[in-house]
Amino acid sequence: MTAALECEALTVAFSAAVVLDRVDLVVAPGEVVAVLGPSGSGKTTLLSTVAGFVAPRAGRVLLAGRLASSPRRSLPPESRDVAMVFQHYALWPHLSAVDTVAYPLRRRGQAAPEARRRALQLLDRMGIAELAGRRPAEMSGGQQQRVGLARALARSPSLYLFDEPTAHLDTALRGVLQDEMTDRRRADGSTALYATHDAAEALAVADRVALLRGGRLAQVGAPAEVYEQPADLWAAHLTGPASVLAVEAEGVTGGRVALTVSGERLRVVGGRAPGGGGDVVLVRPEWAALGGNLPAEVEQVRYRGPHTDYRLATPAGSVDVRHPGMPAARAGDRVGWTLHRVWVARRATGSPGG
Numbered sequence: 001m002t003a004a005l006e007c008e009a010l011t012v013a014f015s016a017a018v019v020l021d022r023v024d025l026v027v028a029p030g031e032v033v034a035v036l037g038p039s040g041s042g043k044t045t046l047l048s049t050v051a052g053f054v055a056p057r058a059g060r061v062l063l064a065g066r067l068a069s070s071p072r073r074s075l076p077p078e079s080r081d082v083a084m085v086f087q088h089y090a091l092w093p094h095l096s097a098v099d100t101v102a103y104p105l106r107r108r109g110q111a112a113p114e115a116r117r118r119a120l121q122l123l124d125r126m127g128i129a130e131l132a133g134r135r136p137a138e139m140s141g142g143q144q145q146r147v148g149l150a151r152a153l154a155r156s157p158s159l160y161l162f163d164e165p166t167a168h169l170d171t172a173l174r175g176v177l178q179d180e181m182t183d184r185r186r187a188d189g190s191t192a193l194y195a196t197h198d199a200a201e202a203l204a205v206a207d208r209v210a211l212l213r214g215g216r217l218a219q220v221g222a223p224a225e226v227y228e229q230p231a232d233l234w235a236a237h238l239t240g241p242a243s244v245l246a247v248e249a250e251g252v253t254g255g256r257v258a259l260t261v262s263g264e265r266l267r268v269v270g271g272r273a274p275g276g277g278g279d280v281v282l283v284r285p286e287w288a289a290l291g292g293n294l295p296a297e298v299e300q301v302r303y304r305g306p307h308t309d310y311r312l313a314t315p316a317g318s319v320d321v322r323h324p325g326m327p328a329a330r331a332g333d334r335v336g337w338t339l340h341r342v343w344v345a346r347r348a349t350g351s352p353g354g
Contacts, residue, residue, distance in 0.1 A: 001028065001029065002029075002064055002065040003026045003028055003029070003062070003064075003065070004027050004028060004029045004030075004031070004158060004159055004191040005025070005026070005027040005050065005062070005063060005159055005191070005193065006026050006027075006061070006062040006065075007023050007024060007026075007046075007050070007059065007060075007061055008024060008059050008060050008061075008062070009023070009024060009058060009059035009060075010022070010023040010024075010025075010046075010049065010056055010058075010059035010060070010061065011056060011057045011058040011059050012042075012045050012046075012049055012054055012055075012056050012057060013057045018215055019042050019045045019215050020042045020045055020046055020049070020056075020215045021214075021215040021216045022058075022216070023042075023046065023059070023215070023217055025210060025217065025220070027159075027191060027193060028191075029158075029191055030189040030191055031191055031192075031207045031208065032191070032192045032194055032205055032206050032207050033192070033193055033194065033206060033207065033208050033209070033210055034194045034195075034196060034201075034202035034203075034205060034206035034208075034209045034210070035047075035193060035194065035195045035196070035210050035212055036196060036197070036199060036202040036209055036211055036212065036238060036239070037195075037197065037211060037212035037213060037238070038197055038213075038238070039197065041213055041214060041215065042212055042215040043163070043164075043196075043197075043212055044087065044163050044164075044195065046193075046195070046212070047084065047161045047162075047163050047193060047195055049061060049069060050063075050068075050069075050082065050159075050161060050193065051077055051080065051082055051084045052068065052069065052075055052076060052077035052079075052080050052082075053077060055069065055071070055074050056070065056071060057071060058071060063080055063081065063082070063158070063159065064081075064158060068080055081157045081158040081159065082157050082159045082160070082161055083104070083151075083152040083155035083159075083161065084152070084160075084161040084162075084163065085148050085151075085152045085160070085161070085162045085163060085165045086148060086163055087163045087164040087167060089136070089141070089144040089145055089147075090148065091136040091147060091148060091151075092136075093135065093136055093137065094135070095135065096132065096133050096135055097123060097128065097131050097132050097134055097135075097139070097150075098116060098119045098120060098123065098132035098133065099119075100147055100151050101118075101119035101122055101123060101147065101150045101151050101154050102115040102116050102118070102119035102154070104151060104154045104155040105118055105119065105154050108156075118154065119132075119150070119154060120132060122150040122154055123146075123147070123150055125150070125176060126146035126147070126149060126150050126176065127146065127173060127176070128143055128146050128147065131143055141168050142168035142169060145165070145166075145167070145168040145169060146169065146173065148165075149165055156190075158191060159191050159192070159193065160190060160191065160192040160193070160194075161192070161193050161195075162192060162193070162194040162195060162196075163195050164195060164196055164197070165194070165196075166196075166198075166201065174201065178204060178205055194206060199238060199239045200240075202223070202239075203223040203226075203227060203239070203240075204223075206223055207222070207223075208220060208221060208222055208223075209221065209222075209223055209226045209239075211226060211231075211235050211238060211239070213234065213238075218231060218232070218234065218235055219231040219235050226239050227239050227240060227284075228284075228343065229271065229273065229343060230273070230282065230343065230345055231273055231275075231345065231346065232273070232280075232345050232346040232347065233280050233345060233346070233347050235345075236282050236343075236345060240284065241320050242282045242283065242284055243283045243284075243285075243317065243318060243319045243320050244280055244281065244282060244283075244317060245259075245261065245281040245282075245283060245316045245319070245342070246316050246317045247261055247281055247316050248260075248281075249272065249281055249342075249344045252270070252272045252344065255269060255270075255271060256268060256269055257269075257270040257271065257272075257281075257342050257344060259281065259342070261294055261314075261316050261339060262314060262315045262316060264293055264294060268339055268340055268341055268342055269340060269341040269342075270341050270342040270343050270344065271343065271344070272343075272344040272345075273343070273345040273346055275346075278344045278345070278346070279344075279346065279347060280344065280345050280346065280347050281342050281343075281344055282342060282343045282344070282345055283319055283320075283339065283341075283342055284341070285309060285320045285321055286322050287339065287340050287342065288319055288321045288338065288340065289321060289323065289337065289338050289340065290310065290321060290323050290328060290329065290335055290336070290337055291335075291336055291337065291338060292336045292337050292338025292339075293336060293338070294314065294337050294338060294339065295315070295334070295336065296312035296314045296319070296334075296335055296336070296337050297312065297313045297332065297334055297335070298310055298311075298312060298313075298330065298333045298334075298335055299311040299312065299313045299318065299331060300331060301327050301329065301330060301331055303326065303327055306324070307322050307323060307324050307325065308322075308323050308324075308325065308326060308327045308328070309321070309322055309323075310322075310323060310329065312335070312337055314337070319337070321337060
């Protein structure tokens with residue numbers, strides 16, 4: 001099966017600054033790949049290069065097996081069957097919201113009444129049907145972002161490029177976008193490259209997550225893999241909260257790790273990162289629990305509604321623990337805790353690339 005998108009040794013530089021450094025990434029038809037990274041890691045540049053707005057210094061981009069970008073040849077953006085949702089909206093100032101969303105439908109040959117009906121339907125899904133007649137100057141930033149999303153969804157391309165698409169949306173509308181993407185994939189096998197700095201969003205929307213650090217891919221894997229088996233400490237902190245225990249893993253066999261914590265010998269679920277790594281013992285908040293033989297003092301208590309987050313001071317270091325329900329302890333309390341799972345990884349190295 002021909003890949004929807006292939007980036008081969010893709011390198012992009014602005015003057016002497018290398019922004020993308022030999023990026024290899026393949027996106028299968030119908031797959032959503034989230035590109036997760038901090039600001040300045042190269043996410044927007046990657047999407048802009050795939051869209052045709054930026055030319056590579058080296059490597060190439062293939063769309064459905066067809067060469068789209070190389071240092072010697074580049075298809076113009078309008079000749080690529082992609083739709084990009086920009087971080088900064090990029091709406092046409094002279095068009096109303098409904099005309100903006102209807103435009104790609106009209107380009108595909110739909111009659112004006114049907115294009116308008118579908119545009120209004122998409123605006124309604126984005127929660128802004130009442131703004132159908134307004135132009136960008138008459139809308140807030142968040143409202144413009146929703147119009148941009150609706151325009152991209154109306155396009156029905158072979159590849160969506162989402163650049164921080166929910167940066168200005170509230171939690172409920174983020175859920176609407178995720179549902180719309182799920183519906184589209186079921187209906188027509190839509191494919192997407194989804195750039196974000198929000199780990200929870202990346203894990204929720206993607207089939208695979210690509211961690212981008214300093215213009216290079218640090219890890220690519222299924223959401224559960226990058227969360228439960230991070231390549232190093234940097235990857236662990238990027239994908240969610242993680243505590244580091246000052247203990248040594250005595251052995252990893254049969255999917256379990258043997259270690260000694262506060263004088264207690266434990267054998268818990270876990271493993272070791274491949275590639276020779278293994279000098280940091282990581283613990284996610286849900287991998288530990290209040291109650292048990294390990295001693296601790298409560299440092300912080302944060303009630304989150306469905307659960308309460310605790311920070312415990314232990315002889316092995318501070319450990320974050322997530323417990324369902326309302327607070328069961330206060331700061332300063334002496335408590336016992338237990339450990340169910342760990343992951344042994346490398347310490348994070350410096351950011352590669354330019």
